[in-house]
Amino acid sequence: MADPAPGSSLVHVVAGILRDPGGRVLVAQRPEGKQHAGCWEFPGGKVEPGETPEAALTRELREELGIRARVGRRRIAIPHAPIRLDVREIESFEGHPRSREHQRLRWIEPERVDRTLLPLADRPALTSLCLPDRYMITPVPEDGRESAFLSTIESALEDGIGLIQLRLPAWSREHVAALARRVRDLCRGSGARILLHADWRLAAILGLDGVHLPARVARALAARPLGHGSLVAVSCHDRAELRHAAEIGADFATLSPIEATRSHPQANALGWKTASAWLDDAGLPVFALGGLGAEQCIRALDSGFQGIAAISAFWRPDRIF
Numbered sequence: 001m002a003d004p005a006p007g008s009s010l011v012h013v014v015a016g017i018l019r020d021p022g023g024r025v026l027v028a029q030r031p032e033g034k035q036h037a038g039c040w041e042f043p044g045g046k047v048e049p050g051e052t053p054e055a056a057l058t059r060e061l062r063e064e065l066g067i068r069a070r071v072g073r074r075r076i077a078i079p080h081a082p083i084r085l086d087v088r089e090i091e092s093f094e095g096h097p098r099s100r101e102h103q104r105l106r107w108i109e110p111e112r113v114d115r116t117l118l119p120l121a122d123r124p125a126l127t128s129l130c131l132p133d134r135y136m137i138t139p140v141p142e143d144g145r146e147s148a149f150l151s152t153i154e155s156a157l158e159d160g161i162g163l164i165q166l167r168l169p170a171w172s173r174e175h176v177a178a179l180a181r182r183v184r185d186l187c188r189g190s191g192a193r194i195l196l197h198a199d200w201r202l203a204a205i206l207g208l209d210g211v212h213l214p215a216r217v218a219r220a221l222a223a224r225p226l227g228h229g230s231l232v233a234v235s236c237h238d239r240a241e242l243r244h245a246a247e248i249g250a251d252f253a254t255l256s257p258i259e260a261t262r263s264h265p266q267a268n269a270l271g272w273k274t275a276s277a278w279l280d281d282a283g284l285p286v287f288a289l290g291g292l293g294a295e296q297c298i299r300a301l302d303s304g305f306q307g308i309a310a311i312s313a314f315w316r317p318d319r320i321f
Protein backbone atom coordinates (compact mmCIF):
# COMPACT_ATOMS: atom_id res chain seq x y z
CA MET A 1 0.00 0.00 0.00
CA ALA A 2 1.28 3.48 -0.79
CA ASP A 3 2.58 5.41 2.17
CA PRO A 4 0.51 8.38 3.39
CA ALA A 5 2.94 11.21 2.87
CA PRO A 6 2.37 14.37 4.84
CA GLY A 7 4.58 17.07 3.40
CA SER A 8 4.64 15.23 0.09
CA SER A 9 6.85 17.91 -1.46
CA LEU A 10 9.65 16.21 0.46
CA VAL A 11 11.73 13.51 -1.25
CA HIS A 12 10.83 10.19 0.34
CA VAL A 13 14.03 8.40 1.45
CA VAL A 14 13.85 4.95 3.08
CA ALA A 15 16.63 3.62 5.27
CA GLY A 16 17.02 0.24 6.97
CA ILE A 17 18.18 -0.80 10.43
CA LEU A 18 20.14 -4.02 10.00
CA ARG A 19 21.34 -5.75 13.16
CA ASP A 20 23.92 -8.41 13.78
CA PRO A 21 23.35 -11.13 16.41
CA GLY A 22 25.10 -8.94 19.02
CA GLY A 23 22.64 -6.08 18.50
CA ARG A 24 25.06 -3.87 16.60
CA VAL A 25 23.62 -1.89 13.69
CA LEU A 26 25.06 -1.36 10.21
CA VAL A 27 26.14 2.13 9.20
CA ALA A 28 27.59 3.13 5.85
CA GLN A 29 29.82 6.07 5.03
CA ARG A 30 28.74 8.04 2.00
CA PRO A 31 31.41 7.90 -0.68
CA GLU A 32 33.16 10.86 -2.26
CA GLY A 33 31.17 12.58 -4.98
CA LYS A 34 27.76 12.01 -3.33
CA GLN A 35 25.78 14.53 -1.30
CA HIS A 36 26.82 14.44 2.40
CA ALA A 37 30.05 12.62 1.40
CA GLY A 38 31.88 11.38 4.50
CA CYS A 39 28.71 11.27 6.66
CA TRP A 40 27.69 7.96 8.21
CA GLU A 41 24.10 6.91 7.54
CA PHE A 42 21.76 3.94 7.48
CA PRO A 43 21.75 2.16 4.12
CA GLY A 44 18.88 3.00 1.78
CA GLY A 45 17.87 5.54 -0.79
CA LYS A 46 15.11 7.36 -2.60
CA VAL A 47 11.69 5.83 -3.29
CA GLU A 48 11.17 5.85 -7.07
CA PRO A 49 7.81 6.96 -8.54
CA GLY A 50 5.25 4.14 -8.30
CA GLU A 51 7.33 2.14 -5.81
CA THR A 52 6.19 1.25 -2.29
CA PRO A 53 8.66 2.16 0.48
CA GLU A 54 9.14 -1.57 1.21
CA ALA A 55 9.97 -2.35 -2.43
CA ALA A 56 12.31 0.64 -2.62
CA LEU A 57 14.23 -0.39 0.48
CA THR A 58 14.50 -4.02 -0.65
CA ARG A 59 15.90 -2.77 -3.97
CA GLU A 60 18.34 -0.32 -2.37
CA LEU A 61 19.71 -2.95 0.02
CA ARG A 62 20.17 -5.39 -2.87
CA GLU A 63 21.94 -2.75 -4.98
CA GLU A 64 24.08 -1.27 -2.20
CA LEU A 65 24.84 -4.32 -0.04
CA GLY A 66 23.96 -7.38 -2.13
CA ILE A 67 21.47 -8.78 0.41
CA ARG A 68 17.86 -9.98 0.28
CA ALA A 69 16.08 -8.13 3.07
CA ARG A 70 12.68 -8.45 4.70
CA VAL A 71 11.49 -4.95 5.55
CA GLY A 72 9.60 -4.62 8.83
CA ARG A 73 7.86 -1.90 10.80
CA ARG A 74 8.65 1.77 10.66
CA ARG A 75 10.82 2.82 13.59
CA ILE A 76 10.57 6.57 12.99
CA ALA A 77 9.88 9.08 10.21
CA ILE A 78 11.82 12.34 10.18
CA PRO A 79 10.83 15.23 7.91
CA HIS A 80 13.99 17.20 7.29
CA ALA A 81 13.71 19.30 4.12
CA PRO A 82 14.38 18.43 1.34
CA ILE A 83 13.87 14.80 2.45
CA ARG A 84 11.55 12.79 4.62
CA LEU A 85 13.62 9.97 6.14
CA ASP A 86 11.52 6.87 6.70
CA VAL A 87 13.48 4.47 8.91
CA ARG A 88 12.44 0.81 8.84
CA GLU A 89 13.46 -2.18 10.88
CA ILE A 90 14.92 -4.99 8.78
CA GLU A 91 13.32 -8.15 10.16
CA SER A 92 15.81 -10.51 8.55
CA PHE A 93 18.16 -10.70 5.60
CA GLU A 94 19.93 -13.29 3.48
CA GLY A 95 23.50 -12.83 2.37
CA HIS A 96 26.44 -11.00 3.92
CA PRO A 97 26.32 -7.22 3.49
CA ARG A 98 29.28 -6.03 1.44
CA SER A 99 30.09 -2.70 -0.08
CA ARG A 100 28.95 -2.53 -3.70
CA GLU A 101 29.05 1.24 -4.10
CA HIS A 102 32.46 2.02 -2.59
CA GLN A 103 30.92 2.96 0.72
CA ARG A 104 32.69 2.00 3.97
CA LEU A 105 30.56 -0.24 6.20
CA ARG A 106 30.70 -0.68 9.94
CA TRP A 107 28.73 -2.63 12.55
CA ILE A 108 28.47 -0.58 15.73
CA GLU A 109 26.48 -0.47 18.98
CA PRO A 110 24.02 2.44 18.69
CA GLU A 111 25.23 3.85 22.04
CA ARG A 112 28.74 4.17 20.59
CA VAL A 113 27.78 6.11 17.47
CA ASP A 114 28.96 9.72 17.48
CA ARG A 115 25.77 11.60 16.54
CA THR A 116 27.70 14.47 15.00
CA LEU A 117 28.98 12.13 12.24
CA LEU A 118 25.38 11.49 11.08
CA PRO A 119 23.31 13.82 8.86
CA LEU A 120 20.85 15.91 10.92
CA ALA A 121 17.89 13.85 9.71
CA ASP A 122 19.38 10.67 11.18
CA ARG A 123 19.95 11.93 14.72
CA PRO A 124 16.42 11.30 16.03
CA ALA A 125 16.69 7.80 14.54
CA LEU A 126 19.88 7.21 16.50
CA THR A 127 18.17 8.46 19.67
CA SER A 128 15.34 6.05 19.01
CA LEU A 129 17.82 3.16 18.75
CA CYS A 130 19.28 4.14 22.13
CA LEU A 131 15.91 4.26 23.93
CA PRO A 132 14.01 1.25 25.30
CA ASP A 133 10.37 0.52 24.43
CA ARG A 134 9.10 0.85 28.01
CA TYR A 135 9.14 4.11 29.95
CA MET A 136 7.98 3.93 33.54
CA ILE A 137 6.50 7.00 35.24
CA THR A 138 6.38 6.86 39.02
CA PRO A 139 3.27 7.57 41.09
CA VAL A 140 3.67 9.99 44.02
CA PRO A 141 4.47 8.03 47.19
CA GLU A 142 2.26 8.62 50.20
CA ASP A 143 3.86 10.23 53.25
CA GLY A 144 6.18 7.84 55.03
CA ARG A 145 6.01 5.26 52.23
CA GLU A 146 9.37 6.07 50.62
CA SER A 147 10.92 2.66 51.47
CA ALA A 148 8.08 0.78 49.79
CA PHE A 149 8.44 3.17 46.84
CA LEU A 150 12.16 2.40 46.51
CA SER A 151 11.57 -1.36 46.67
CA THR A 152 9.03 -1.06 43.87
CA ILE A 153 11.63 0.81 41.82
CA GLU A 154 14.07 -2.04 42.51
CA SER A 155 11.50 -4.60 41.31
CA ALA A 156 10.95 -2.59 38.13
CA LEU A 157 14.70 -2.46 37.50
CA GLU A 158 14.84 -6.24 37.98
CA ASP A 159 12.04 -6.51 35.41
CA GLY A 160 14.35 -4.75 32.94
CA ILE A 161 12.86 -1.24 33.02
CA GLY A 162 15.63 0.99 31.67
CA LEU A 163 14.01 4.43 31.63
CA ILE A 164 12.14 6.07 34.51
CA GLN A 165 10.52 9.44 35.09
CA LEU A 166 10.45 10.53 38.72
CA ARG A 167 7.32 12.62 38.95
CA LEU A 168 6.67 14.40 42.24
CA PRO A 169 4.79 17.51 41.10
CA ALA A 170 3.57 18.95 44.40
CA TRP A 171 6.69 18.25 46.49
CA SER A 172 9.23 20.77 47.79
CA ARG A 173 12.59 20.87 46.03
CA GLU A 174 14.42 19.53 49.10
CA HIS A 175 12.01 16.64 49.41
CA VAL A 176 12.32 15.84 45.69
CA ALA A 177 16.13 16.03 45.89
CA ALA A 178 16.30 13.62 48.83
CA LEU A 179 14.24 10.93 47.09
CA ALA A 180 15.79 11.57 43.66
CA ARG A 181 19.31 10.88 45.01
CA ARG A 182 18.19 7.49 46.28
CA VAL A 183 16.40 6.60 43.03
CA ARG A 184 19.45 7.78 41.06
CA ASP A 185 21.74 5.44 43.02
CA LEU A 186 19.42 2.48 42.40
CA CYS A 187 19.26 3.27 38.67
CA ARG A 188 23.03 3.66 38.39
CA GLY A 189 23.49 0.21 39.83
CA SER A 190 21.44 -1.32 37.03
CA GLY A 191 22.34 0.98 34.12
CA ALA A 192 18.82 2.45 33.92
CA ARG A 193 18.27 6.12 33.16
CA ILE A 194 16.30 8.43 35.43
CA LEU A 195 14.63 11.68 34.33
CA LEU A 196 13.19 14.25 36.71
CA HIS A 197 9.80 15.80 36.05
CA ALA A 198 9.96 19.52 35.12
CA ASP A 199 12.94 20.81 37.14
CA TRP A 200 15.91 20.55 34.75
CA ARG A 201 18.18 22.62 36.96
CA LEU A 202 17.72 20.21 39.83
CA ALA A 203 18.16 17.26 37.46
CA ALA A 204 21.55 18.69 36.42
CA ILE A 205 22.61 19.45 40.01
CA LEU A 206 21.79 15.90 41.09
CA GLY A 207 23.52 14.32 38.08
CA LEU A 208 20.33 12.65 36.84
CA ASP A 209 20.08 11.52 33.22
CA GLY A 210 17.76 14.32 32.15
CA VAL A 211 14.40 16.00 32.49
CA HIS A 212 10.83 15.36 31.40
CA LEU A 213 9.09 18.67 30.65
CA PRO A 214 5.34 19.17 31.05
CA ALA A 215 3.81 20.76 27.93
CA ARG A 216 3.33 24.14 29.64
CA VAL A 217 7.02 24.30 30.60
CA ALA A 218 8.18 23.22 27.12
CA ARG A 219 5.95 25.86 25.51
CA ALA A 220 7.95 28.63 27.19
CA LEU A 221 11.28 27.30 25.87
CA ALA A 222 12.89 28.10 22.51
CA ALA A 223 15.64 25.47 22.89
CA ARG A 224 16.30 22.35 24.91
CA PRO A 225 17.38 23.36 28.41
CA LEU A 226 20.08 20.65 28.79
CA GLY A 227 22.90 19.64 26.44
CA HIS A 228 23.06 16.43 24.43
CA GLY A 229 24.79 14.60 27.27
CA SER A 230 21.37 14.58 28.99
CA LEU A 231 17.93 13.47 27.84
CA VAL A 232 15.14 16.00 27.34
CA ALA A 233 11.60 14.64 27.03
CA VAL A 234 8.33 16.53 26.56
CA SER A 235 4.70 15.65 27.35
CA CYS A 236 2.57 16.29 24.24
CA HIS A 237 -1.16 16.09 23.58
CA ASP A 238 -1.54 17.31 20.00
CA ARG A 239 0.33 17.84 16.78
CA ALA A 240 1.41 21.40 17.61
CA GLU A 241 3.01 20.26 20.85
CA LEU A 242 4.83 17.44 19.04
CA ARG A 243 6.12 19.93 16.48
CA HIS A 244 7.32 22.26 19.21
CA ALA A 245 9.07 19.40 21.03
CA ALA A 246 10.97 18.57 17.83
CA GLU A 247 11.76 22.25 17.22
CA ILE A 248 13.37 22.76 20.62
CA GLY A 249 15.48 19.65 19.98
CA ALA A 250 13.87 17.36 22.55
CA ASP A 251 15.11 13.77 22.45
CA PHE A 252 11.67 12.22 22.73
CA ALA A 253 8.03 12.90 23.61
CA THR A 254 5.07 11.19 25.15
CA LEU A 255 1.68 11.56 23.46
CA SER A 256 -1.45 11.21 25.58
CA PRO A 257 -4.08 10.13 26.30
CA ILE A 258 -4.19 7.37 23.68
CA GLU A 259 -6.99 5.58 25.51
CA ALA A 260 -9.37 6.67 28.27
CA THR A 261 -7.56 6.86 31.59
CA ARG A 262 -8.73 7.09 35.18
CA SER A 263 -5.94 9.51 36.09
CA HIS A 264 -7.21 12.16 33.61
CA PRO A 265 -10.97 11.43 33.20
CA GLN A 266 -11.64 14.88 31.70
CA ALA A 267 -9.29 14.37 28.73
CA ASN A 268 -10.66 12.94 25.50
CA ALA A 269 -8.83 9.87 24.28
CA LEU A 270 -6.99 10.44 20.97
CA GLY A 271 -7.36 6.88 19.74
CA TRP A 272 -4.63 4.87 18.00
CA LYS A 273 -5.52 5.95 14.47
CA THR A 274 -5.28 9.71 15.03
CA ALA A 275 -2.22 9.40 17.25
CA SER A 276 -0.35 7.22 14.82
CA ALA A 277 -1.13 9.55 11.88
CA TRP A 278 0.55 12.36 13.84
CA LEU A 279 3.73 10.29 14.07
CA ASP A 280 4.24 10.49 10.30
CA ASP A 281 5.77 13.91 10.66
CA ALA A 282 6.65 14.05 14.37
CA GLY A 283 10.39 13.76 13.72
CA LEU A 284 11.29 12.46 17.17
CA PRO A 285 10.66 9.20 19.08
CA VAL A 286 7.21 9.23 20.75
CA PHE A 287 5.92 6.97 23.52
CA ALA A 288 2.19 6.19 23.64
CA LEU A 289 0.75 7.14 27.04
CA GLY A 290 -2.62 6.99 28.75
CA GLY A 291 -4.73 4.02 29.74
CA LEU A 292 -2.31 1.45 28.33
CA GLY A 293 -1.25 -1.94 29.64
CA ALA A 294 2.14 -3.56 29.05
CA GLU A 295 0.48 -5.94 26.55
CA GLN A 296 -0.19 -2.97 24.25
CA CYS A 297 3.50 -2.43 23.59
CA ILE A 298 3.41 -4.41 20.32
CA ARG A 299 0.47 -2.39 19.10
CA ALA A 300 2.31 0.81 19.96
CA LEU A 301 5.42 -0.34 18.06
CA ASP A 302 3.33 -1.37 15.05
CA SER A 303 1.64 2.06 15.11
CA GLY A 304 5.00 3.82 14.82
CA PHE A 305 5.58 4.64 18.49
CA GLN A 306 8.85 4.12 20.33
CA GLY A 307 6.90 2.04 22.84
CA ILE A 308 4.63 2.76 25.79
CA ALA A 309 4.93 5.01 28.80
CA ALA A 310 2.85 4.21 31.86
CA ILE A 311 2.52 4.30 35.60
CA SER A 312 0.26 1.42 36.48
CA ALA A 313 1.36 -0.98 33.71
CA PHE A 314 4.88 -1.10 35.14
CA TRP A 315 4.44 -0.08 38.78
CA ARG A 316 3.81 -3.24 40.76
CA PRO A 317 3.96 -2.56 44.49
CA ASP A 318 2.17 -5.74 45.54
CA ARG A 319 4.46 -8.19 43.82
CA ILE A 320 4.92 -11.29 45.91
CA PHE A 321 8.18 -13.22 45.53
Ligand SMILES: Nc1nc2c([nH]c(=O)n2[C@@H]2O[C@H](COP(=O)(O)OP(=O)(O)OP(=O)(O)O)[C@@H](O)[C@H]2O)c(=O)[nH]1
Residues within 6 Å of the ligand: 013, 014, 015, 034, 035, 036, 041, 042, 043, 044, 045, 046, 060, 083, 085, 119, 120, 121, 122
Ligand atom coordinates in the same frame (compact mmCIF):
# COMPACT_ATOMS: atom_id res chain seq x y z
N1 LIG B 1 20.28 6.29 2.39
C1 LIG B 1 20.23 7.28 3.28
N2 LIG B 1 20.13 8.57 2.84
C2 LIG B 1 20.08 9.54 3.78
C3 LIG B 1 20.12 9.22 5.17
N3 LIG B 1 20.05 10.40 5.87
C4 LIG B 1 19.99 11.39 4.96
O1 LIG B 1 19.94 12.60 5.21
N4 LIG B 1 20.00 10.87 3.68
C5 LIG B 1 19.94 11.66 2.44
O2 LIG B 1 18.90 11.21 1.63
C6 LIG B 1 19.24 11.45 0.26
C7 LIG B 1 18.94 10.23 -0.62
O3 LIG B 1 19.75 9.16 -0.36
P1 LIG B 1 20.65 8.38 -1.46
O4 LIG B 1 21.69 9.26 -2.07
O5 LIG B 1 21.12 7.17 -0.73
O6 LIG B 1 19.66 7.98 -2.61
P2 LIG B 1 19.91 6.81 -3.62
O7 LIG B 1 20.47 5.61 -2.91
O8 LIG B 1 18.60 6.68 -4.35
O9 LIG B 1 21.15 7.29 -4.49
P3 LIG B 1 21.41 8.13 -5.78
O10 LIG B 1 20.28 9.08 -5.97
O11 LIG B 1 22.70 8.84 -5.43
O12 LIG B 1 21.58 7.14 -6.85
C8 LIG B 1 20.70 11.88 0.23
O13 LIG B 1 20.72 13.28 0.11
C9 LIG B 1 21.19 11.48 1.60
O14 LIG B 1 22.24 12.27 2.05
C10 LIG B 1 20.22 7.88 5.59
O15 LIG B 1 20.27 7.53 6.80
N5 LIG B 1 20.27 6.94 4.60
Ligand SMILES: [Mg+2]
Residues within 6 Å of the ligand: 043, 044, 045, 046, 060, 064
Ligand atom coordinates in the same frame (compact mmCIF):
# COMPACT_ATOMS: atom_id res chain seq x y z
MG1 LIG C 1 21.62 5.19 -1.12
